[in-house]
Amino acid sequence: MTDVTPPMYAECPSLLVFYADKSHDFTTVNWQEPLHSDNAGLAGTVARQVRGPSPGTVVQVGEYTVVYQAWDSENNTSNCEIQLAVKR
Secondary structure (H helix, E strand, C coil): CCCCCCCEECCCCCEEEEECCCCCCEEEECCCCCCEECCCCCCCCEEEEEECCCCCEEEECEEEEEEEEEECCCCCEEEEEEEEEEEC
16 A cells, blocks of 8 residues: 655744844744654654754844755655744
C-alpha cells in the first residue's frame, strides 16, 4: 500500500513580530521551529528550513518569509510558512 498522505505541521504560526531596539535597525529573532508528524511515523520523515532567516539570526527591520518543509519516505511534502516582521 502506498502512502499518499503528506506530513503535517502541528503548530505553524502565521505571523511572528519582533521589535528592534530604539537605537538600532536590527534585532536577533528567535522562535521554536515548528513540529511535524506523519501518519507512517517520524522514522522516514525529514524536515528542514528552506527559506528565510533562521532562529538566532540578526535581521534588519523589515518583513521576511520563513518556510519549513517536511517530506516522508514516499516524497509526500508539506510546508509551514511563517511571516516574520521586524519593527521599530
